[in-house]
Structures are given as C-alpha cells and as structure tokens.
Amino acid sequence: MKTVAMVLFPDFLLLDMAGPMEVFSTANRYLQPGDRYQLSLIGTEPGVLRASNGVRVQADMHIDQARGGYDLLLVSGGPGASSERCPPLLEWLPGAVGRSVDYGSICTGAFILGHAGLLDGYRVTTHWDYTERLVRAFPGATVETDRIYVRDRNLITSGGVTAGIDLALAVVARDHGRKVAQDVAKLLLVVMKRQGGQAQFSPLTAPVGARETPVTRVQNHVLEHLDETFGIERMAGLANMSARHFSRVFAREVNMTPMAFLQSARIDRARSLLETSDLPLKTVAYKSGFGSVRHMRFLFSEKLGLTPTQYRQQFS
Incomplete structure (x- = not known):
C-alpha cells in the first residue's frame, strides 16, 4: 500500500487538495487492497483549517505528529502559501521530505518548498501567473513556465488548481499503469493528457507600463x-x-x-x-x-x- 500525504495550512486552496486526493481515492476502486493508496491530511495547526473559499477541513494530524515518511508527500497551494507565516512548517518539511520517497507541490505550494530549501537544482513549475515570481525568488531552480506538471527525479510539481489532477493521474500511471489512470480519468470526466501547456491559459503579451516612455x-x-x-x-x-x-x-x-x-x-x-x-x-x-x-x-x-x-x- 502506498502512502500519500497532503500538507494543509490556513487559507489553502481547496481544489489543490481535493483534486489530487480524489484521483488517488478513485484509483483505489480499481486496485487490489494491498495496492491501494492510503491518504492522509497533515495540518500546520491543530483542529480545523479554513480553506480560501471558507470551507473547513479537519486534518488527520498536526505536523508535530507526522514523524514518519511517505511514498508521496505533497504541499497544497493557495493564498496562504506565503510560508513566512509558518516557520514551523519550513522547519518540519526538510526532515519529512528526507523520510519520504517522493515529494511535490500543487500550484503555489512550490513557494513553500522553495522557502524550505527543497527546489534548488530541480526543474519545477507553478501556476502560470506566479512563474516569474518563482524564478526571481528561487534562482537555484529551473522554472518551466509552460508545463502542466514537471517531474524531476523525486520531485513533482504542478501548475495551478486543476493541474494537480494531471499530476496525480501521472503518479497513478507510473505506479499502476496507464490503463488504471485512464479509467480514473474517464470516471472523473477529465483527459489523461491535455493538448498544449499553461501558455494557452495565460496572456503572452507583456503588460504595457503605466509610465509613458x-x-x-x-x-x-x-x-x-x-x-x-x-x-x-x-x-x-x-x-x-x-x-x-x-x-x-x-x-x-x-x-x-x-x-x-x-x-x-x-x-x-x-x-x-x-x-x-x-x-x-x-x-x-x-x-x-x-x-x-x-x-x-x-x-x-x-x-x-x-x-x-x-x-x-x-x-x-
């Protein structure tokens, strides 16, 4: 049984959590009991965490209780991903990643990994509206600006919001074969592989400066x-x-x-x-x-x- 954990913090984006977790949960319908995913939610605060849309979510455990490793440890994104607000998370993440097989982020969760020193030397991505900020914040990483998700060795990062579903489908395909991932995608009414990358959603033209020159x-x-x-x-x-x-x-x-x-x-x-x-x-x-x-x-x-x-x- 493979273990997947998602780290949540106040003001996280609900779909960043729900999309990938739904993919893994749906995959369990097609897998034998011993091959299924065991899913956990890890919170940076005890008790209920409020998502950016106001929905309240109860994590399974606090980061202080999460002392083991995981097959895949993911960090969600959202407005609260300005991780300077949560130094304990930055202190906890490197050790947790060291105990895990793979790790990654959804959307702006890449900034939390970056502030924890976990992006340097890797190819990564994030939501198209934040890629330039990621480039400036973490010059030691190579930011792929047009990818829906990027896997580089034991790190996998995704673009914004629904791209977490693409990331999770890729993980299922790697773990259990393309047929299982295709079955999950069909049940969720999503495509296994999108046409094009994030550029189709973002403006290509640089904005014109306000000052006349x-x-x-x-x-x-x-x-x-x-x-x-x-x-x-x-x-x-x-x-x-x-x-x-x-x-x-x-x-x-x-x-x-x-x-x-x-x-x-x-x-x-x-x-x-x-x-x-x-x-x-x-x-x-x-x-x-x-x-x-x-x-x-x-x-x-x-x-x-x-x-x-x-x-x-x-x-x-």
Whole structure:
C-alpha cells in the first residue's frame, strides 16, 4: 500500500487538495487492497483549517505528529502559501521530505518548498501567473513556465488548481499503469493528457507600463494597429531611435524583443477574437496581422500547442 500525504495550512486552496486526493481515492476502486493508496491530511495547526473559499477541513494530524515518511508527500497551494507565516512548517518539511520517497507541490505550494530549501537544482513549475515570481525568488531552480506538471527525479510539481489532477493521474500511471489512470480519468470526466501547456491559459503579451516612455508609446501604437505591417525599423522610427538602440532599450524595459512582443500581441488578439466572436479564421488572421491562416496556425501550434480551431473549441 502506498502512502500519500497532503500538507494543509490556513487559507489553502481547496481544489489543490481535493483534486489530487480524489484521483488517488478513485484509483483505489480499481486496485487490489494491498495496492491501494492510503491518504492522509497533515495540518500546520491543530483542529480545523479554513480553506480560501471558507470551507473547513479537519486534518488527520498536526505536523508535530507526522514523524514518519511517505511514498508521496505533497504541499497544497493557495493564498496562504506565503510560508513566512509558518516557520514551523519550513522547519518540519526538510526532515519529512528526507523520510519520504517522493515529494511535490500543487500550484503555489512550490513557494513553500522553495522557502524550505527543497527546489534548488530541480526543474519545477507553478501556476502560470506566479512563474516569474518563482524564478526571481528561487534562482537555484529551473522554472518551466509552460508545463502542466514537471517531474524531476523525486520531485513533482504542478501548475495551478486543476493541474494537480494531471499530476496525480501521472503518479497513478507510473505506479499502476496507464490503463488504471485512464479509467480514473474517464470516471472523473477529465483527459489523461491535455493538448498544449499553461501558455494557452495565460496572456503572452507583456503588460504595457503605466509610465509613458518612447517604448510604451510604441507598444500602445502597435496594439492599436496590429493589422498593419511592422518591422524593427518602423517601430524604432516611432520612438525616434536607431533600430539597434531601440532594440536594446525595448528589451531592457519589456524583457522581450520588439518582434517577440509583436508576435505575442498578435496571438493574444487572435485568441480574444476566437473566444468572443464567430468570425471566420481568415478574418481573425487579418485583424490580428498574421496575413494568412496558415501563418496563424503555425504560430498557435508552436506557442500554444493548439490550432486556432482547437483553441476556439476549447475556450469559446
């Protein structure tokens, strides 16, 4: 019997806990008694813990009582994952991980692992809205920004919220074979493997800064005229700079090249049109500045892992 424990703290995200635990619990229906998962909830405070949505959950034990190891020790995410609030958890985690076979996190639980010194030297991920913060906070880790989940040796981390279900299905497939995991996915009405990664949910375009500069003026002009043709020379001319100087200044201010910004903005414009209108793909491509459906399809597949048609079916 494999043991799986989930660490909870005040203001945790309920679905971060419930999604993976439901996968393991459902898998038990297809497994022999000796192969089933034994599930435990470990709390950072005695008694009932309140999730971020207000639901109260009773943990099986307090961290002071959890002295053994586990086959898989997971840390949930949520608003309360700012772990500086709970030094005892950071003190407890390294020893608990050392006694366990595998460990990991759901969503922003990666920050708790990071503050406990458990991410350095590993490839990891978290919710798309927090990946840049994870990069800055823990430079010793390699953050995969577009992955639904990442397994690196004995560490497995997932993107946000429902990505914990993907993580748990991957664990079940590894432990008991793909057939069991497929049966669980069908019963829960989820897919075994999603098309594309987290990029399909997150905006690709860097936000335009609030302070007006030559670069922000160019950004706003580009966003207002995406159906027009732009190159470095034209954008640099709008900023009254040489092309070389403009490229350096733009990259410094925006953290991406001018052409990467243009391409991302066009993809985001097309995504918005696909989500909110029934316009033909040819019209979407024209209004977004791609020039052709073929070019738009290529970039969608490259950046999002979906074709425009698949994106519309999934998000509209």
